Amino acid sequence: MSRTTISHEDGVIYEFTPDLEGVTSVEPGEALTVETIDSLDGAVQSEADVIEAIPEEVNAATGPIAVEGAQPGDVLAVEIEEIRIAEAHGRVITIDGFGLLDDLDHDGIDVDIDAPRTRMTPVSDDGDGELTFEADGTTLEIPIEPVIGTIGVAPATESYTTLVPHDHGGNLDTTDMTGGNTAYFPVFQEDAMLAMGDCKAAMADGEMCGTGSEVSTEIDVTLDVIDEPRASIDRPLVETPDAWKTVASAETLERACELAHTDLLAVLEAEHGFDETDAHMFASLVGGLEISQVVDPLVTVRNAIPKAFLSRPF
Amino acid sequence: MSRTTISHEDGVIYEFTPDLEGVTSVEPGEALTVETIDSLDGAVQSEADVIEAIPEEVNAATGPIAVEGAQPGDVLAVEIEEIRIAEAHGRVITIDGFGLLDDLDHDGIDVDIDAPRTRMTPVSDDGDGELTFEADGTTLEIPIEPVIGTIGVAPATESYTTLVPHDHGGNLDTTDMTGGNTAYFPVFQEDAMLAMGDCKAAMADGEMCGTGSEVSTEIDVTLDVIDEPRASIDRPLVETPDAWKTVASAETLERACELAHTDLLAVLEAEHGFDETDAHMFASLVGGLEISQVVDPLVTVRNAIPKAFLSRPF
Numbered sequence: 001m002s003r004t005t006i007s008h009e010d011g012v013i014y015e016f017t018p019d020l021e022g023v024t025s026v027e028p029g030e031a032l033t034v035e036t037i038d039s040l041d042g043a044v045q046s047e048a049d050v051i052e053a054i055p056e057e058v059n060a061a062t063g064p065i066a067v068e069g070a071q072p073g074d075v076l077a078v079e080i081e082e083i084r085i086a087e088a089h090g091r092v093i094t095i096d097g098f099g100l101l102d103d104l105d106h107d108g109i110d111v112d113i114d115a116p117r118t119r120m121t122p123v124s125d126d127g128d129g130e131l132t133f134e135a136d137g138t139t140l141e142i143p144i145e146p147v148i149g150t151i152g153v154a155p156a157t158e159s160y161t162t163l164v165p166h167d168h169g170g171n172l173d174t175t176d177m178t179g180g181n182t183a184y185f186p187v188f189q190e191d192a193m194l195a196m197g198d199c200k201a202a203m204a205d206g207e208m209c210g211t212g213s214e215v216s217t218e219i220d221v222t223l224d225v226i227d228e229p230r231a232s233i234d235r236p237l238v239e240t241p242d243a244w245k246t247v248a249s250a251e252t253l254e255r256a257c258e259l260a261h262t263d264l265l266a267v268l269e270a271e272h273g274f275d276e277t278d279a280h281m282f283a284s285l286v287g288g289l290e291i292s293q294v295v296d297p298l299v300t301v302r303n304a305i306p307k308a309f310l311s312r313p314f
Numbered sequence: 315m316s317r318t319t320i321s322h323e324d325g326v327i328y329e330f331t332p333d334l335e336g337v338t339s340v341e342p343g344e345a346l347t348v349e350t351i352d353s354l355d356g357a358v359q360s361e362a363d364v365i366e367a368i369p370e371e372v373n374a375a376t377g378p379i380a381v382e383g384a385q386p387g388d389v390l391a392v393e394i395e396e397i398r399i400a401e402a403h404g405r406v407i408t409i410d411g412f413g414l415l416d417d418l419d420h421d422g423i424d425v426d427i428d429a430p431r432t433r434m435t436p437v438s439d440d441g442d443g444e445l446t447f448e449a450d451g452t453t454l455e456i457p458i459e460p461v462i463g464t465i466g467v468a469p470a471t472e473s474y475t476t477l478v479p480h481d482h483g484g485n486l487d488t489t490d491m492t493g494g495n496t497a498y499f500p501v502f503q504e505d506a507m508l509a510m511g512d513c514k515a516a517m518a519d520g521e522m523c524g525t526g527s528e529v530s531t532e533i534d535v536t537l538d539v540i541d542e543p544r545a546s547i548d549r550p551l552v553e554t555p556d557a558w559k560t561v562a563s564a565e566t567l568e569r570a571c572e573l574a575h576t577d578l579l580a581v582l583e584a585e586h587g588f589d590e591t592d593a594h595m596f597a598s599l600v601g602g603l604e605i606s607q608v609v610d611p612l613v614t615v616r617n618a619i620p621k622a623f624l625s626r627p628f
Contacts, residue, residue, distance in 0.1 A: 093595075109576050114590075117592075119592070135592040135595075140623060142599055203598070203599065204600055205604065206603035206617070208597060208598045210598075212598060213599055253566070262415070262425055273451055277429070281431070281449075282406075284521055289605040
């Protein structure tokens with residue numbers, strides 16, 4: 001089966017808005033390859049290229065891709081088959097004014113981060129799937145584990161730049177957005193209007209310095225529309241081989257935990273006939289809360305339930 | 315080698331204080347079995363036993379165990395060999411005034427938790443290592459994965475009830491405190507004064523309802539004292555087969571993340587000669603932040619680094 005390719009050269013967005021128009025249109029079930037540019041639009045090509053402040057436009061998301069027939073209330077499934085690194089190196093950067101340790105209450109913590117700084121992370125030549133991080137006379141090889149940083153659909157009413165995660169997805173910076181997993185988004189607008197970019201060759205849960213190893217990629221995906229979901233969803237979910245995970249973004253990690261947890265309770269109630277309290281108690285025994293990122297304007301958390309205890313959320 | 319047994323009947327504490335006195339004294343390297351009672355001191359034996367409010371004394375921690383020769387500035391290693399469930403059932407409870415969804419800002423979340431409630435979780439008879447959670451006509455089998463909820467040493471200057479986690483350990487409610495892992499604590503007082511209890515037969519990361527499956531146990535541990543650490547530590551760490559993890563507790567998850575992350579930077583700097591900024595950037599590529607619990611008076615986070623990138627933190 002031939003794949004349709006859509007490139008960042010065909011179109012990118014820097015803002016998810018309710019009224020996005022597709023640059024291309026695909027049918028559910030169609031196999032796509034989505035080409036993405038790195039989150040800094042290629043501006044950083046060596047360690048001499050430092051980013052003084054967050055650019056007005058970051059995290060270019062290739063698209064929007066109109067998914068024919070998707071209607072508000074449906075669920076859009078994005079099966080992420082494979083993410084290939086499309087250049088010879090990624091880059092990690094610090095920017096003054098961004099990152100976990102930037103806006104620090106220094107009480108009891110003695111930290112002095114030197115920003116801006118860029119470290120290039122070359123992809124190893126020998127095909128063993130590693131990045132090289134070299135600094136201060138030390139060289140370390142890091143496994144390549146690609147992540148789609150920004151992925152989402154046209155939101156319901158508000159607009160969100162591609163720096164912000166919210167109920168439509170967006171800058172979720174969630175390591176589970178990787179090959180072999182499937183991401184699910186609520187459809188708020190006709191044809192869903194999917195866009196993705198801001199990929200990393202590797203990223204820690206938390207994305208503490210504000211970036212992973214930012215890189216351009218080719219992403220093989222297959223889209224599907226679930227048009228009569230058992231339950232509608234308010235926020236994204238991600239399916240891994242072993243677990244279902246709700247994904248929620250909010251101003252604080254505590255609030256994101258509350259949202260990710262109550263989203264999970266709803267699907268446990270629907271599957272098992274639990275009342276809310278029993279769902280709450282059961283969900284306190286298996287799986288649990290995970291950190292996606294702690295650095296974006298809203299932070300992101302997920303709540304995992306092993307598939308043994310949830311056949312399907314919708 | 316014969317094991318020394320210390321039971322909750324020999325002594326328990328409900329507060330970690332700087333001036334703890336040991337109920338027993340052991341030499342480094344001695345193999346111990348520590349018997350613990352459940353976090354509610356056996357008060358809940360059926361679903362008719364509900365807990366109206368958090369008791370003044372919870373999380374009885376067996377000990378204190380004086381570790382001969384441990385001096386302030388040392389590191390106490392607690393190798394957790396095995397945790398055996400010592401009764402026929404655990405119990406999950408909700409208490410009004412406790413748990414992630416209790417003190418909820420309901421803006422946008424419609425939740426109504428029925429507290430107090432108790433669910434007994436019997437240990438399955440057929441020896442397959444499962445708990446049964448039964449409610450609302452549904453029965454689910456959950457793998458037994460024991461956790462030591464409260465484990466710590468005499469603190470430096472302040473006192474902390476066994477409901478509170480802090481730099482001395484205490485109510486960390488961290489799933490990595492399990493068999494096969496080793497926990498490390500800063501030694502603040504002569505002979506360290508280790509105590510542990512509040513075990514769970516299973517617990518989700520987050521402990522959202524405020525408990526796991528609370529249970530009495532027998533814990534096989536071997537203690538060791540690292541008396542010339544490469545670096546002193548301010549807070550606990552835990553070693554799993556694959557990773558080192560810093561563990562930090564604070565009033566908010568964000569602050570706990572800052573502490574767990576800066577603790578990790580210090581050990582990465584010592585191992586690799588990185589400056590603080592490069593340690594920060596490198597740590598944003600591998601491992602990452604994890605949630606321990608979001609319900610205690612202080613919340614707890616850990617930050618993981620794969621062992622491939624850290625031979626030893628001290």
